[in-house]
Amino acid sequence: MRIDRIKATFGEREVFSDVTYNRLVEVLDEWIATRSNNNALELFAELRRFWKFCAPTLCNGRNVAASLPDDYVSSRVQKPTPTRLFTDIESIARLWLNVAACTSVHQKNAVRFMIITGVRPINVHNLRWDYVHEEAGEIVYPEGLSACEGL
Known part of the structure; x- marks a missing residue:
């Protein structure tokens, strides 16, 4: 499911080994702006797992996602706020x-x-x-x- 969302984010003709750090930052910023906090965090974690798995064979070992800061998404998403809503x-x-x-x-x-x-x-x-x-x-x-x- 998450992998499908990652796939949809990148263009069909976008080559894995050509994806740059700046392109990943652009993708993460888009997720932060358009997705829920948890979903953005989950997609970021999945993106890093995907890159770690694929980089050795498809990118000559160059793992671009590893150079992203661990807190890139978590430091930019809104923190949960308390609510005062009660069920009637x-x-x-x-x-x-x-x-x-x-x-x-x-x-x-x-x-x-x-x-x-x-x-x-x-x-x-x-x-x-x-x-x-x-x-x-x-x-x-x-x-x-x-x-x-x-x-």
Whole structure:
């Protein structure tokens, strides 16, 4: 998927070994301006992987993408900003009622758990019994669990 987006960025007649540092910078600047922050970061990482893989055979070992600074995209995309948007109670009530029609008990419980606690879907999947502290009445995810960043 990402490789297809990279392919679409470069012209059909553009030769891999002729791509210059300035052309890559131009491509990255275009991605930063037209794509979401995460997508621009993902495409940049994929571009570097692609160049690292192809440079030895198609470019006499000259990896132009390696000369790009590691933080080229991350230092130029907007940082995520906090939001004050909340889901209205009517939507939550409708979701609660619609979940009742679900045939899987596990899906029902997962959605209800998300509604009641505000936990994100990935963290429902990552939940373990040892994260639940009944005495304190809280769920504490371990610090190293990457999906919990921003919890």
